[in-house]
Amino acid sequence: MAKASPSSDTRTAFLEAATTQFSDRGFYGASIASIASDLGLTKQALIHHFGSKEQLYGEVLQRIADQLGAVVVEAVSEESDPTRQLERLLGLLFDSRRVQPEQTVLITRELLDNRPRAQKAGTWYLKSFLNALIALIKRVPGWESASDGQALAAVYQLLGAINYYAISEPTLTRMFGKPAYRTLEEAFPRQLRALITACLENPPTKQR
Amino acid sequence: MAKASPSSDTRTAFLEAATTQFSDRGFYGASIASIASDLGLTKQALIHHFGSKEQLYGEVLQRIADQLGAVVVEAVSEESDPTRQLERLLGLLFDSRRVQPEQTVLITRELLDNRPRAQKAGTWYLKSFLNALIALIKRVPGWESASDGQALAAVYQLLGAINYYAISEPTLTRMFGKPAYRTLEEAFPRQLRALITACLENPPTKQR
DNA sequence: CTAGATACTTACCACTCGGTAAGCCGTCAA
DNA sequence: TTGACGGCTTACCGAGTGGTAAGTATCTAG
Numbered sequence: 001m002a003k004a005s006p007s008s009d010t011r012t013a014f015l016e017a018a019t020t021q022f023s024d025r026g027f028y029g030a031s032i033a034s035i036a037s038d039l040g041l042t043k044q045a046l047i048h049h050f051g052s053k054e055q056l057y058g059e060v061l062q063r064i065a066d067q068l069g070a071v072v073v074e075a076v077s078e079e080s081d082p083t084r085q086l087e088r089l090l091g092l093l094f095d096s097r098r099v100q101p102e103q104t105v106l107i108t109r110e111l112l113d114n115r116p117r118a119q120k121a122g123t124w125y126l127k128s129f130l131n132a133l134i135a136l137i138k139r140v141p142g143w144e145s146a147s148d149g150q151a152l153a154a155v156y157q158l159l160g161a162i163n164y165y166a167i168s169e170p171t172l173t174r175m176f177g178k179p180a181y182r183t184l185e186e187a188f189p190r191q192l193r194a195l196i197t198a199c200l201e202n203p204p205t206k207q208r
Numbered sequence: 209m210a211k212a213s214p215s216s217d218t219r220t221a222f223l224e225a226a227t228t229q230f231s232d233r234g235f236y237g238a239s240i241a242s243i244a245s246d247l248g249l250t251k252q253a254l255i256h257h258f259g260s261k262e263q264l265y266g267e268v269l270q271r272i273a274d275q276l277g278a279v280v281v282e283a284v285s286e287e288s289d290p291t292r293q294l295e296r297l298l299g300l301l302f303d304s305r306r307v308q309p310e311q312t313v314l315i316t317r318e319l320l321d322n323r324p325r326a327q328k329a330g331t332w333y334l335k336s337f338l339n340a341l342i343a344l345i346k347r348v349p350g351w352e353s354a355s356d357g358q359a360l361a362a363v364y365q366l367l368g369a370i371n372y373y374a375i376s377e378p379t380l381t382r383m384f385g386k387p388a389y390r391t392l393e394e395a396f397p398r399q400l401r402a403l404i405t406a407c408l409e410n411p412p413t414k415q416r
Numbered sequence: 417c418t419a420g421a422t423a424c425t426t427a428c429c430a431c432t433c434g435g436t437a438a439g440c441c442g443t444c445a446a
Numbered sequence: 447t448t449g450a451c452g453g454c455t456t457a458c459c460g461a462g463t464g465g466t467a468a469g470t471a472t473c474t475a476g
Contacts, residue, residue, distance in 0.1 A: 026236065026321075028236050029236040031432075033432085041453095042454075042455065045453070047434085048454070052435080053435090055433080105323065108316065109320060111375050112316060112320075115309075115375070126379075126383065127245070143401045148391065149390075149393075149394065149396075150391075152380075152384075152392050153396040160369040162367075163368065164367065165365070165368055167319050170322070171318075171331055175335045182357075183358075183384050196250050198403070202402050204399065239464085249425095250424080250425065252424075252425070252426085253424055254421070255465070256422090418475100421472105422474100423470100423473105425468100425471095427474085429464105429467100430464100430465095430466105431464095433460100436457105437459100438458105439455080439457100440454085440456095441452105442453090443452085443453105443458085444450090444452105445449090445451105
């Protein structure tokens with residue numbers, strides 16, 4: 001009895017393969033046949049487990065949302081000071097671009113694809129994440145009286161700085177060449193920390 | 209002889225339709241038949257003008273790159289002070305999300321799709337744009353001695369804050385509802401201006 | 417009047433897509 | 447032994463993809 005639940009193993013294997021393929025080629029660009037062949041299986045095996053391509057995609061988004069929520073919990077539990085909690089959270093998000101670049105890419109794809117058409121399930125998971133960020137920044141000294149809109153604006157700018165860089169890294173590397181990119185790679189985190197503290201120290205109430 | 213060049217009219221009409229469709233659905237998601245039917249024509253008419261879907265896509269990217277370059281020229285010519293030039297440029301980019309949202313969306317799609325596969329032509333246009341931004345910030349007081357990597361890091365963070373918000377706007381609207389979104393819509397530009405000046409006033413040389 | 421080019425059309429091709437239907441095979445319970 | 451079930455297969459379907467081939471209508475230059 002080496003394996004506990006054989007079916008759940010292939011399920012998560014499918015989910016992982018699907019995550020990278022959806023991330024690389026988008027929902028329409030990725031085919032269920034290609035995802036299945038990554039595991040040496042046929043597309044009908046995938047259909048058997050998930051019912052349809054859309055449901056598979058939904059589960060992939062769900063997993064990402066769960067992991068995103070876990071990062072929030074981790075940051076909050078590691079620090080006590082609200083400012084540090086936020087800095088830690090943004091730092092963790094920035095670092096995760098190395099371990100799980102597919103996450104940021106997939107979320108960004110969702111933002112792009114959801115523009116015209118009706119929203120899929122994915123958007124709602126993001127909302128609770130953003131609400132957590134809003135709640136966090138409103139506990140930072142000077143930000144208590146900020147409106148939700150002001151809080152979201154500030155937080156979303158920092159999030160944009162992080163995520164846009166995360167999805168651009170490969171392109172920037174090829175564009176400027178490895179050696180030139182190394183200096184950017186080194187300068188970015190320092191500059192980012194400076195930007196975050198500058199933002200947190202300038203709440204809208206005491207802006208000039 | 210009402211029209212000067214009949215063929216160029218349909219060509220630009222094709223380019224405009226293609227821009228919105230590529231922006232909405234991505235390269236793979238958009239079909240040449242659907243683009244052509246927007247003008248009441250068949251896909252073979254499109255092939256007749258552009259040769260292939262890839263070439264059409266290339267011309268769409270080229271147009272966007274040209275318009276991006278024009279924005280740089282506009283910002284530089286309108287202001288004399290380097291700080292104001294940069295602020296004006298970023299402001300113009302932020303405003304353009306209203307007039308031409310397809311541009312930002314398409315560039316972001318390029319960043320995502322270029323991750324795994326070899327880069328298409330589009331990347332090179334972006335490089336000259338980024339180089340212009342680097343040159344601009346290095347003329348701002350205090351930034352003269354910054355390295356290219358430091359300059360790009362700072363500029364790319366601001367660019368990310370702007371572009372990520374631009375592609376997120378529709379999703380954020382649906383997520384928080386129109387009334388709540390209005391306050392964000394109002395707070396964002398002000399917060400962005402504060403972020404830009406905070407960034408420019410904190411060059412890496414005198415960072416604590 | 418004719419030759420050629422331009423701007424399009426219909427017809428067709430090979431291929432891929434997501435999904436259905438039906439069956440095969442091993443495990444496990446009655 | 448039998449029957450049900452989960453996990454997977456092959457076979458197949460209709461729809462849609464980008465692209466080719468060949469033709470038609472219109473206008474213009476020689």
